[in-house]
Amino acid sequence: MTVENQRPIILTGDRPTGQLHLGHFVGSLRSRVGLQDSHHQHILLADAQALTDNADNFEKVRRNIIEVATDYLAVGIDPSKTTICVQSHLPALNELTMLYLNFVTVARLERNPTIKSEIQMRGFERDIPAGFLCYPVAQAADITAFKATVVPVGEDQIPMIEQTNEIIRRVNRQIGNDILPECKTLLSNVGRLPGFDGKAKMSKSLGNTIVLNATDKDIKKAVNSMYTDPNHLRIEDPGQVEGNVVFTYLDAFDTNKEELKELKAHYRRGGLGDGTVKKRLEGILKELIEPIRERRNELSKDPDYIMDVLQEGTRKCQIVTQNTLDEIKSGLGMFRF
Amino acid sequence: MTVENQRPIILTGDRPTGQLHLGHFVGSLRSRVGLQDSHHQHILLADAQALTDNADNFEKVRRNIIEVATDYLAVGIDPSKTTICVQSHLPALNELTMLYLNFVTVARLERNPTIKSEIQMRGFERDIPAGFLCYPVAQAADITAFKATVVPVGEDQIPMIEQTNEIIRRVNRQIGNDILPECKTLLSNVGRLPGFDGKAKMSKSLGNTIVLNATDKDIKKAVNSMYTDPNHLRIEDPGQVEGNVVFTYLDAFDTNKEELKELKAHYRRGGLGDGTVKKRLEGILKELIEPIRERRNELSKDPDYIMDVLQEGTRKCQIVTQNTLDEIKSGLGMFRF
Structure with a gap:
C-alpha cells in the first residue's frame, strides 16, 4: 500500500469520439502500457470534455466510450494496474471545475494558445461554446482531482498544464497549505504520426488512419x-x-x-x-x-466484461476525486453540514 | 400529493453575502411568505453563485448562509411549506451547468445585458472571473433542475430568464421531448427600495441599510x-x-x-x-x-435547529435536482452503466 502510494500519479485519457488508431498507439497507448508498472495510472474516458465540441452528437460520444475502452484493453492496458474511468460519472470533477472557474479570468482563457489554435482549427470563431472556452479549467479539475503529478501530453498541450499549475498555486495560496501538488508534463519522444496519406492531421473523417483492429x-x-x-x-x-x-x-x-x-x-x-x-x-x-x-x-464478444472494468474503475475514481474535492472545499472554508 | 404537485413551482433565492435587510423584505421576502401557500416554493442559498464574485472571501459566504437562513425563518418562511437548500450541496447543479455550457456561446454570454452591467458595476472589465461570465448558465441549471416555472426577479434580471428559456428550448429540441418547462418571470410590483441615505444601491458596506434585526x-x-x-x-x-x-x-x-x-x-x-x-x-x-x-x-439561540432545517431542505432538493439531471442525461443519450 505504501509503495503503491509512493508511485507517481499519472492522469491521461482520450476524448471518446472515435476508435483509436496507430496515431494514438505511437503517441500514448504504447507508453501507457509501459508506465502502468511504475506509476499509479488513471485513464479518463473524457466524454464530458468530448461534448464541448460535440454538443450536437451525444450518441457518437456515448458509443465510443465502449470502443475506446476496448482499444485500451486490447493494447494491453491492465485494469488491475490502471484504473479506467468515465469522466461524466465523476461528479466531483464538475464541482471542482465550477469552483476553479472563479479563480480564472475570461481574458486568461482567451489567451490560452492551445484554445486559440483549436478554436481556429474547429472554425468556431465567435461561436465558441462556453464549455469549450472553459475546458482548460475542467482539465485542471481532472488533473488535480487525482492529484496527478505526471501528465503525458503533446507539445501543443503545454499551455494547458501551465494553466493547471496556475490554478493549483492559487488554490494552495488561498488555503495556505500545499494541498495540491504541481504537475509536470511527460512529453512524448516521438513526433505526431501523420495520416497514411501524408496529411499532418490523422482523422477518421479524412479516412487516413489505420485503426487498431485493421485487417x-x-x-x-x-x-x-x-x-x-x-x-x-x-x-x-x-x-x-x-x-x-x-x-x-x-x-x-x-x-x-x-x-x-x-x-x-x-x-x-x-x-x-x-x-x-x-x-x-x-x-x-x-x-x-x-x-x-x-x-x-475477443473482448468485443464480452461487452459485460468491458462494462465491469469501467464500472469498477469509475467507482474507485469516484472515491479518489470526491476525497480531493472534500479536502479543497474544507480547506477553502466552504459550508458543511 | 397530486394537489401539491399541481402547484406552480417557484425557485428563488439569495447570494449569502450579508444579512438581509428591508430592501430584501420589500423586494422578495414579503411575497415569498405569501407565495408559499399557493406555490411549491424552493429557496436556494446560492453560496456557489456568491463565490463568482467573492472568490477571495469564502469565509464571508459560508458564515452568511446561517445568517440568511435565520432571516428567512424570522420573516415567516415556513420550512414545512418551503424547502430551503444550500446550493453548494446540490452536486447535480454543477453537472447541469457544465452540460449547458456546451449549448451556449461565449458571445451570447458576453451580450447578456445583466452580466454587462454587473461587470461594469463590479469594475471587473478585462478581469472577469470565468465563473462570473458563466453564472447565467449556472442560474439556468438552478431553475431547470427544479423545473421551476415561476421565477421572481427584478426587471434587471429579465435577460437571465431569457437565457434560461433559450437553453430550455435547446435541450428540449435536442431530446425531442419537452422535458423542461419554460419559465416565466414574476416581476415585483414594488420598485427597488433605496438606501436610507437616498442612494439607489442599498448595501451593508455603504451603511445605508436597515437589517431585519435592527433595534x-x-x-x-x-x-x-x-x-x-x-x-x-x-x-x-x-x-x-x-x-x-x-x-x-x-x-x-x-x-x-x-x-x-x-x-x-x-x-x-x-x-x-x-x-x-x-x-x-x-x-x-x-x-x-x-x-x-x-x-x-430566539432562532439564533438554536443554531442546531437552523442546521436541521437546511439539512432537511437540502436533502429533499438533492433528490429533485438529481432526478432532473438523470432525466436530461438519459434524454440526451449520455453514457449509463
Whole structure:
C-alpha cells in the first residue's frame, strides 16, 4: 500500500469520439502500457470534455466510450494496474471545475494558445461554446482531482498544464497549505504520426488512419497508398527519406533500428525500390496489429466484461476525486453540514 | 400529493453575502411568505453563485448562509411549506451547468445585458472571473433542475430568464421531448427600495441599510437621517413627495394607503413637518421589525435547529435536482452503466 502510494500519479485519457488508431498507439497507448508498472495510472474516458465540441452528437460520444475502452484493453492496458474511468460519472470533477472557474479570468482563457489554435482549427470563431472556452479549467479539475503529478501530453498541450499549475498555486495560496501538488508534463519522444496519406492531421473523417483492429487487407491497402519520394521514379534513383511517409512510419514502428538505418542509407544512395520498403512496413504493421485485433475481437464478444472494468474503475475514481474535492472545499472554508 | 404537485413551482433565492435587510423584505421576502401557500416554493442559498464574485472571501459566504437562513425563518418562511437548500450541496447543479455550457456561446454570454452591467458595476472589465461570465448558465441549471416555472426577479434580471428559456428550448429540441418547462418571470410590483441615505444601491458596506434585526435605536437613527425635500425648509412650505426617501419608504411599508394618500396631499400643500412624517415611518418600521427581530433572536439561540432545517431542505432538493439531471442525461443519450 505504501509503495503503491509512493508511485507517481499519472492522469491521461482520450476524448471518446472515435476508435483509436496507430496515431494514438505511437503517441500514448504504447507508453501507457509501459508506465502502468511504475506509476499509479488513471485513464479518463473524457466524454464530458468530448461534448464541448460535440454538443450536437451525444450518441457518437456515448458509443465510443465502449470502443475506446476496448482499444485500451486490447493494447494491453491492465485494469488491475490502471484504473479506467468515465469522466461524466465523476461528479466531483464538475464541482471542482465550477469552483476553479472563479479563480480564472475570461481574458486568461482567451489567451490560452492551445484554445486559440483549436478554436481556429474547429472554425468556431465567435461561436465558441462556453464549455469549450472553459475546458482548460475542467482539465485542471481532472488533473488535480487525482492529484496527478505526471501528465503525458503533446507539445501543443503545454499551455494547458501551465494553466493547471496556475490554478493549483492559487488554490494552495488561498488555503495556505500545499494541498495540491504541481504537475509536470511527460512529453512524448516521438513526433505526431501523420495520416497514411501524408496529411499532418490523422482523422477518421479524412479516412487516413489505420485503426487498431485493421485487417491485413486494410493494412496492405493503407501502406500501398502511402506517398514516398515523388522524385524517386526508378529503383536506381537516389531517394529521400525525410517527409517520406513510409519511413516516418518505419521510424515509429520498426524496432530494429540498426537495419532501419542501413535501409535508409540504401534508399538514399539509390537501388532500393519503394515496393521493398513498403513490404517491410506492411509486415511490421501486420505483426503489431494482429494480436491487438485478435484481443479486440475477443473482448468485443464480452461487452459485460468491458462494462465491469469501467464500472469498477469509475467507482474507485469516484472515491479518489470526491476525497480531493472534500479536502479543497474544507480547506477553502466552504459550508458543511 | 397530486394537489401539491399541481402547484406552480417557484425557485428563488439569495447570494449569502450579508444579512438581509428591508430592501430584501420589500423586494422578495414579503411575497415569498405569501407565495408559499399557493406555490411549491424552493429557496436556494446560492453560496456557489456568491463565490463568482467573492472568490477571495469564502469565509464571508459560508458564515452568511446561517445568517440568511435565520432571516428567512424570522420573516415567516415556513420550512414545512418551503424547502430551503444550500446550493453548494446540490452536486447535480454543477453537472447541469457544465452540460449547458456546451449549448451556449461565449458571445451570447458576453451580450447578456445583466452580466454587462454587473461587470461594469463590479469594475471587473478585462478581469472577469470565468465563473462570473458563466453564472447565467449556472442560474439556468438552478431553475431547470427544479423545473421551476415561476421565477421572481427584478426587471434587471429579465435577460437571465431569457437565457434560461433559450437553453430550455435547446435541450428540449435536442431530446425531442419537452422535458423542461419554460419559465416565466414574476416581476415585483414594488420598485427597488433605496438606501436610507437616498442612494439607489442599498448595501451593508455603504451603511445605508436597515437589517431585519435592527433595534429601535437603529431604526430611529436611520429614519432621522433620511433625506426629505431639501426645499421644504419651513413646515408651512409646500413639500415634494417624489424622490423624498421618507415617502418612498412609506409607500413600501405603510399599509394604510388611504391615510398615506391624505398625508402626501397635506405635505404637498404645506403645513406638514418632516418630523411628523418621520415619526409615522419610524412607528411603522418598529412595529414591522419588532416581531422579526424577536423571532430572529430566539432562532439564533438554536443554531442546531437552523442546521436541521437546511439539512432537511437540502436533502429533499438533492433528490429533485438529481432526478432532473438523470432525466436530461438519459434524454440526451449520455453514457449509463
